[in-house]
Amino acid sequence: xxxxxxxxxxxxxxxxxxxxxxxxxxxxxxxxxxxxxxxxxxxxxxxxxxxxxxxxxxxxxxxxxxxxxxxxxxxxxxxxxxxxxxxxxxxxxxxxxxxxxxxxxxxxxxxxxxxxxxxxxxxxxxxxxxxxxxxxxxxxxxxxxxxxxxxxxxxxxxxxxxxxxxxxxxxxxxxxxxxxxxxxxxxxxxxxxxxxxxxxxxxxxxxxxxxxxxxxxxxxxxxxxxxxxxxxxxxxxxxxxxxxxxxxxxxxxxxxxxx
Amino acid sequence: xxxxxxxxxxxxxxxxxxxxxxxxxxxxxxxxxxxxxxxxxxxxxxxxxxxxxxxxxxxxxxxxxxxxxxxxxxxxxxxxxxxxxxxxxxxxxxxxxxxxxxxxxxxxxxxxxxxxxxxxxxxxxxxxxxxxxxxxxxxxxxxxxxxxxxxxxxxxxxxxxxxxxxxxxxxxxxxxxxxxxxxxxx
Numbered sequence: 044x045x046x047x048x049x050x051x052x053x054x055x056x057x058x059x060x061x062x063x064x065x066x067x068x069x070x071x072x073x074x075x076x077x078x079x080x081x082x083x084x085x086x087x088x089x090x091x092x093x094x095x096x097x098x099x100x101x102x103x104x105x106x107x108x109x110x111x112x113x114x115x116x117x118x119x120x121x122x123x124x125x126x127x128x129x130x131x132x133x134x135x136x137x138x139x140x141x142x143x144x145x146x147x148x149x150x151x152x153x154x155x156x157x158x159x160x161x162x163x164x165x166x167x168x169x170x171x172x173x174x175x176x177x178x179x180x181x182x183x184x185x186x187x188x189x190x191x192x193x194x195x196x197x198x199x200x201x202x203x204x205x206x207x208x209x210x211x212x213x214x215x216x217x218x219x220x221x222x223x224x225x226x227x228x229x230x231x232x233x234x235x236x237x238x239x240x241x242x243x244x245x246x247x248x249x250x251x252x253x254x255x256x257x258x259x260x261x262x263x264x265x266x267x268x269x270x271x272x273x274x275x276x277x278x279x280x281x282x283x284x285x286x287x288x289x290x291x292x293x294x295x296x297x298x299x300x301x302x
Numbered sequence: 303x304x305x306x307x308x309x310x311x312x313x314x315x316x317x318x319x320x321x322x323x324x325x326x327x328x329x330x331x332x333x334x335x336x337x338x339x340x341x342x343x344x345x346x347x348x349x350x351x352x353x354x355x356x357x358x359x360x361x362x363x364x365x366x367x368x369x370x371x372x373x374x375x376x377x378x379x380x381x382x383x384x385x386x387x388x389x390x391x392x393x394x395x396x397x398x399x400x401x402x403x404x405x406x407x408x409x410x411x412x413x414x415x416x417x418x419x420x421x422x423x424x425x426x427x428x429x430x431x432x433x434x435x436x437x438x439x440x441x442x443x444x445x446x447x448x449x450x451x452x453x454x455x456x457x458x459x460x461x462x463x464x465x466x467x468x469x470x471x472x473x474x475x476x477x478x479x480x481x482x483x484x485x486x487x488x
Contacts, residue, residue, distance in 0.1 A: 178476060
């Protein structure tokens with residue numbers, strides 16, 4: 044939680060300030076946030092909360108509320124889409140335009156375009172499609188209660204005829220995934236036990252008298268082999284069958300057969 | 303004269319019965335045109351037969367109903383019996399589309415063919431994942447590229463969309479102006 048910064052214009056501390064949008068718990072806020080798919084959604088919500096008329100948005104008040112919300116989202120570590128910030132900038136721009144004194148001109152007042160016009164148009168269009176999506180939701184709910192007969196086998200409904208490029212891609216991905224698994228299996232077959240590794244290591248040391256540890260590990264093919272080899276080395280050191288030699292700090296470690 | 307191939311005029315009842323059988327076996331809604339081709343009857347005759355069949359189902363309060371959907375006719379169960387049917391099939395309703403996906407679908411349905419930037423303009427948010435969901439569910443399909451800078455892909459709704467939302471065709475969607483009026487009244 045950030046410290047309260049009273050000088051900053053849109054600072055917000057939800058312990059002390061409680062705008063009506065914010066309710067009891069963090070979880071609830073989080074849930075409410077989830078519903079705002081985008082900045083237009085949030086704006087529409089705020090306008091409803093303020094019971095403002097969409098054709099006469101009290102831009103200063105709504106901008107403050109909007110910025111409070113953004114601040115709140117940041118405090119709650121909800122990652123903010125850039126779209127939300129763009130909208131914040133738009134709101135501040137409109138707010139400042141409305142504060143500027145109008146130039147005295149011959150144009151009648153009705154013909155001067157309101158700085159809010161474009162935003163209102165966008166909000167209305169957005170709300171229109173939100174309404175339409177509600178209609179779709181209702182339709183699909185009704186439709187899910189309706190059942191048709193199951194498929195009858197025929198040449199026409201065989202999957203080969205009906206598949207699209209996307210289906211092919213999906214199958215291809217599946218095959219690739221299976222292929223990966225096969226490779227994994229092959230490696231497992233080559234798996235070595237610690238006893239085998241110990242035996243192999245002992246033989247090598249017996250033959251060469253000494254081995255460079257770095258080179259030994261480099262010869263291992265899998266992560267598991269490297270781990271096994273390392274454990275085997277530790278075991279040989281513990282039982283005193285080999286000695287370790289390091290000639291310089293950070294230099295290579297050499298395994299030597301103990302006398 | 304070959305008696306086998308001589309075409310006997312069918313009775314209305316017979317035509318209705320054959321139409322019923324064909325609609326029953328069809329995997330997808332079957333069109334009047336296709337029915338007329340198979341029965342070798344006039345379009346009007348088939349339309350009348352379909353109408354009669356539909357009324358018959360209604361009249362005897364059947365558990366089945368004949369309805370027009372996605373440009374064809376289909377026999378389906380009546381929505382009232384979904385609980386019993388689900389109990390038998392042991393299925394639950396499919397996962398609903400998310401709000402974001404539904405909104406994106408609404409924009410595509412009314413604005414088609416429409417490009418991704420155009421969808422972004424209306425929704426005010428990136429819609430890439432919603433579009434992917436809709437493509438995966440085959441509710442929308444790519445409809446060629448727009449001849450403009452970057453030649454963006456255009457999307458439109460599919461036949462599957464009509465089926466899943468119980469629509470005869472796109473013209474059955476309520477007019478977008480109705481929703482505009484609703485929007486203004488908030």
